[in-house]
Amino acid sequence: MSEHLSSLALDEAATGAPFEAADRDHLAGCAQCQTAVQERQALNARLLATPQAQAMRARLLGRPVQQQPAAVARATLVRRVVLTALPLAAAIGLFFTAGFQARPDDGDRIKGSVSVGVLLDGRLTGRAKVGAKVTVAVGAAGHGLVSVFAFDPASSSLEPLFPSDGSLTAAPKGASAPVGAPLEVTPGTTRVVAVFADSPAAPEAIRAAALAHVRGQPLPPTFWAASASLEVEPK
Amino acid sequence: MAEAPGLDKPALEALFTRYTPVIYRRARVLMGNDADAWDAVQEVFERMWHHHEGFRGEARPMTWVYRITTNVCFNLLRGKKVRQAALRPVADEPTIDAASAEARELLSKWAAHLDEREQTVATLLYIDGLTQEEVADVLGLSRKTIGREVDALRKKAEALGGLP
Incomplete structure (x- = not known):
């Protein structure tokens, strides 16, 4: 495939929707399209955090609207301006959904885009068969701590993977570095969520941040999060 | 709801x-x-x-x-x-692709001359950058049918001032 991905295929890749094998192959080897996917993922995450999107969510799903604290809203505005001009970090995450939160007291200090992906045979993947051995890779974007969870949208259950007690552990350096031991794919584990922080936090707060991310809600300003969808296929 | x-x-x-x-x-x-x-x-x-x-x-x-x-x-x-x-340009929209913005601007000039179906096809082709095969998938039509429509659209567009 010589041409770059269309808008349709980029949207499919950015949202984790099913898409063509040929497009998937192209994306795996094309840095330009990977960047385009990341840009869309960042845009999508920012859009879902807007008051308008939250109001629509409440209207459609009957979920109460969560107000953005004023300080976070200001930081979001700063972030929007800065992110428009800055290229996104080179972290490769074919199916991650990045959630940015600039710290209100940081002004325009932006560390970059956190990411998480699932590695199968050393390559990022969005699907795996039951029983396959996979590894989680994260891009901490300069943040020092990480906690990884498995989220099952069907049951809305969130289980800690690394560390197993849901606390934070040292994040590996690099744009996309493996973390934790290999995992076996089981039915129902469809989304990996990584929560990043710069200072220790209570497991309850970390879990709340992970849940906020999967619900598309704003995160507390001391957390950052990303997630990767994994389509689980039968053996 | x-x-x-x-x-x-x-x-x-x-x-x-x-x-x-x-x-x-x-x-x-x-x-x-x-x-x-x-x-x-x-x-x-x-x-x-x-x-x-x-x-x-x-x-x-x-x-x-x-x-x-x-x-x-x-x-x-x-x-x-x-x-x-x-199909008017949206100035404050986060631009993903500058070429798409140019296409939207050109399409806005054609909006008065294209019927609804042509605008739909033009949107998918020139704003979204879909292939003819993808346009056919989106509209639920055969590739042959969409090929004919694209040819007709191109002729009309050329008469109106060129393609993106």
């Missing part, structure tokens, strides 16, 4: 999270303002809730999203009798 038969809350939540940004971005370009774009988002989801079996049966559900979003937007625009504004 009416209930969506056969879809539980996590499934609705997952659909909302996955598709809202895509629907909104497309609607924002076509409708030209935030309020109308969000109206379109709501209507697309209402259709998705009530036709979810067909939606889920799609090999590429995103083609359904593109098709229904485009149809909903044109219906809303027709109802508001503001079709002339359908």
Whole structure:
């Protein structure tokens, strides 16, 4: 495939929707399209955090609207301006959904885009068969701590993977570095969520941040999060 | 919001999270303002809730999203009798692709001369950058049919001042 991905295929890749094998192959080897996917993922995450999107969510799903604290809203505005001009970090995450939160007291200090992906045979993947051995890779974007969870949208259950007690552990350096031991794919584990922080936090707060991310809600300003969808296929 | 038969809350939540940004971005370009774009988002989801079996049966559900979003937007625009504004450039929209912005600007000049179907095809081809095969998938037509329509559109566009 010589041409770059269309808008349709980029949207499919950015949202984790099913898409063509040929497009998937192209994306795996094309840095330009990977960047385009990341840009869309960042845009999508920012859009879902807007008051308008939250109001629509409440209207459609009957979920109460969560107000953005004023300080976070200001930081979001700063972030929007800065992110428009800055290229996104080179972290490769074919199916991650990045959630940015600039710290209100940081002004325009932006560390970059956190990411998480699932590695199968050393390559990022969005699907795996039951029983396959996979590894989680994260891009901490300069943040020092990480906690990884498995989220099952069907049951809305969130289980800690690394560390197993849901606390934070040292994040590996690099744009996309493996973390934790290999995992076996089981039915129902469809989304990996990584929560990043710069200072220790209570497991309850970390879990709340992970849940906020999967619900598309704003995160507390001391957390950052990303997630990767994994389509689980039968053996 | 009416209930969506056969879809539980996590499934609705997952659909909302996955598709809202895509629907909104497309609607924002076509409708030209935030309020109308969000109206379109709501209507697309209402259709998705009530036709979810067909939606889920799609090999590429995103083609359904593109098709229904485009149809909903044109219906809303027709109802508001503001079709002339359908393809106007959106200055404050986060631009993903400068070439697409140029295409939108060119299409806005043609809006008065293209019928609804031609605008739909032109949108998918020149704004979204879809291939003819993808346009055929989105519209549920054969590649041969869409090829004929694209040829006709090209001739009309050339007469009006060229292609992007």
